[in-house]
Amino acid sequence: MAVFNINQCPVCGSKKLKSFITCTDFFVSGEQFEIMECNICGFKFTANAEDEENIGKYYQSEEYISHSNTSKGLVNVVYHNVRNYMLGCKRRLVEKVTGAKTGHILDVGAGTGFFLNEMKTHGWQGSGTEKSADARAFAQKEFGLEMDGPGQLYPFEKESFDAITLWHVLEHIHQLNENLEAFVRLLKPGGKLIIALPNHTSYDARHYKQYWAAWDVPRHLWHFAPKQVKLLAKRHGLRLTSLHPMPFDSFYVSILSEKYKKSKLALFKGLMHGKISWLNSLVNKSKCSSVIYVFGK
Ligand SMILES: [Zn+2]
Numbered sequence: 001m002a003v004f005n006i007n008q009c010p011v012c013g014s015k016k017l018k019s020f021i022t023c024t025d026f027f028v029s030g031e032q033f034e035i036m037e038c039n040i041c042g043f044k045f046t047a048n049a050e051d052e053e054n055i056g057k058y059y060q061s062e063e064y065i066s067h068s069n070t071s072k073g074l075v076n077v078v079y080h081n082v083r084n085y086m087l088g089c090k091r092r093l094v095e096k097v098t099g100a101k102t103g104h105i106l107d108v109g110a111g112t113g114f115f116l117n118e119m120k121t122h123g124w125q126g127s128g129t130e131k132s133a134d135a136r137a138f139a140q141k142e143f144g145l146e147m148d149g150p151g152q153l154y155p156f157e158k159e160s161f162d163a164i165t166l167w168h169v170l171e172h173i174h175q176l177n178e179n180l181e182a183f184v185r186l187l188k189p190g191g192k193l194i195i196a197l198p199n200h201t202s203y204d205a206r207h208y209k210q211y212w213a214a215w216d217v218p219r220h221l222w223h224f225a226p227k228q229v230k231l232l233a234k235r236h237g238l239r240l241t242s243l244h245p246m247p248f249d250s251f252y253v254s255i256l257s258e259k260y261k262k263s264k265l266a267l268f269k270g271l272m273h274g275k276i277s278w279l280n281s282l283v284n285k286s287k288c289s290s291v292i293y294v295f296g297k
Contacts, residue, residue: 002051004221009038010045010176011232020044023215026260028061033217043228044200049218052150052174058218059132074267075255082248087118094119094163097192097242097294103162106154106186108179109169110147113139120145127161129154154182161186165194168290171220180236184297193238193295196246197224202289203277204254213256214249214289226286229293238295245288250277253289 008015016039025031034047102123107116110128112135120126128147130136139145164183173179183193198214200223205212230240255270263269281288
């Protein structure tokens, strides 16, 4: 086993790092992980996660619903209904920000392929990459999608894509700057890079502190907030063209956080705090539990 050791901030390059908070992996291992903060730019990341080859064991849970298709329990039923609704929202967002009804899209970390299938059904040409062999097999069987696994970073021609999407994926990727560099290379001039990320400056993150479900250590290696996302993008010559809240995440993350706290009335309390988070994001969309960032070159 090898530890993924970060001794330099990947956003600003500073080596001045300090401890921020210690969180538990409530989802799989029960182990504790420290989250570090850059003294200069405030970027946060998980200390001592496993490296890329060995982190797979922290993904081994039947409940990893973002990668599976189970429908056990009320939270999952709600989640899957919301997901189907969100697929349409995501497609319309891609069409709106690219100004195109068709084109070539790359979905990075495409999981079981639901989003790519939505795009292909509506006339887009879709390519995807996915680390999990099980998820790739599901996408192949269910939707006939052929996706690339790990290996060569991205085996595509320069300026191939009108849109590149990462729906809650960038926070899982070890080679952060290398990947962003590749996306810049793969985007057509005028293409859009669309990245959805949890936001630890949201009301729900501040309320739940170490129980906030979207810390999700050690699977989330990087913990983003709008300020550092903009800095990181600038480093790669990307410019933020718009920002969009993901209101359902306020509720989903709050309910999950209440479960992690082992609260009585977890659903009720989660919905209540989710509502406060959502109302906050109506006033300021960069305070939403999850934010979609859209970049151009
Ligand atoms: Zn920094």
